[in-house]
Amino acid sequence: MEAAKDRLPKLIAIILGILVSYRILKFAFLRLIIPRLLQHGTAYLASSMTMVDESGPDQTRRCWQRAQNYGHNILRKLAPIMFQRIDRKIILPTTDQLRNAAKEEKKKLFNDVMRGSVTRVFVAIYSVSMMILSMRLSNSLLERYNYLDSLSDEEPMDEKTQQRYLEINQHIQGKGLEDLISAISVEVDLEMENYHLEKKYTTQQIVDLYNSIKRRIDAPDGKHRPLFPFLIPEDDPSEQDEQLLCLLNETRDIVESEHFQGILYKTLEHATNDVTKSIQTQMDTLLNSQKNGQVPTSLPMPQIIPILRRQFDRISLDTEERDGFSFAESQWRQPELEDYSFFIFSSAYDDNEIHQM
Secondary structure (H helix, E strand, O other): OHHHHHHHHHHHHHHHHHHHHHHHHHHHHHHHHHHHHHOOOHHHHHHHHHHHHHHOOOHHHHHHHHHHHHHHHHHHHHHHHHHHHHHHHOOOOOHHHHHHOOHHHHHHHHHHHHHHHHHHHHHHHHHHHHHHHHHHHHHHHHHHHHHHHHHOOOOOOOHHHHHHHHHHOOHHHOHHHHHHHHHHHHHHHHHOOOOOOOOEEOHHHHHHHHHHHHHHHHOHHHOOOOOHHHOOOOOOOOOOOHHHHHHHHHHHHHHOOHHHHHHHHHHHHHHHHHHHHHHHHHHHHHHHOOOOOOOOOOEEHHHHHHHHHHHHHHHHOOOOOOOOHHHHHHHHOOHHHHHHHHHHHOOOOOHHHHHHO
16 A cells, blocks of 8 residues: 555656646647748658649648639639729720821820730739739738648637738739839830831831830839839838738748749749730731732731730630630649749748748
């Protein structure tokens, strides 16, 4: 009996030691091991995706995919709205206005159509591409926070905070869009000063024009233009929500990073190439349809203007059955964007790592 009493304190000490060890191991696993695993970057992501293929989807991949599916559904609603806003803000003269205008006024209106058509398509390319990348980022980042909260005993993020964060990240659909239109309009006007209604232009000259405008937008005065001010507003000093401030600070760090800018420029390059290929095809078709015995090498600007004008209509149609939504869809589906959004979701990096990406 006395021996049993002597063993009791030792038994209690062993049980307490096990409980303490369990809590320490749980804390280490949730707070240290998981974030460190997620920090291994693209090499770890590649191995993770291989494991998914071999043994079925894991929880991490499912959570990320859920966020992306949500973003894709929202894109189908927001893309048509974005195109409508651009159409309302950059108004082109109508056919009746052109037909009924006096000679001098008609020349001015044709110039407005020429420059306005080019401006509209570039605003569409940049705004929709930025909106898609912003949606990929914000949904991945928000879902990461929620996913890590679900692995711990912490309270989930307040729904109002999440909604407020998503609203702030729609800056490109409001003030950001207005600023973008102003910036692009300036570059289009400067580049098109030497393009006149009375002249003829080859297909390559028009393609070169678009490429030159893109270079002006991306790097006025030879210096890269930071595009993040169009994506996220400046700090609001009155904001008191700590969780929201944490999300916004991390978002700003990401969008200001060279990696993010590089992904955005690749996306814009893809979209611009899509438009110039369409222009080239339509101009070549028109040139080959001329019945003067010899195929011309150039077209007068009044014949080119309808082709330029149709580019916005071509990419702004909003149903998947027609050609329009395929523009936003092709931007959304770019492999670089998918890889990058998964990297954002599955990373728990610090500020230094963000700027090294």
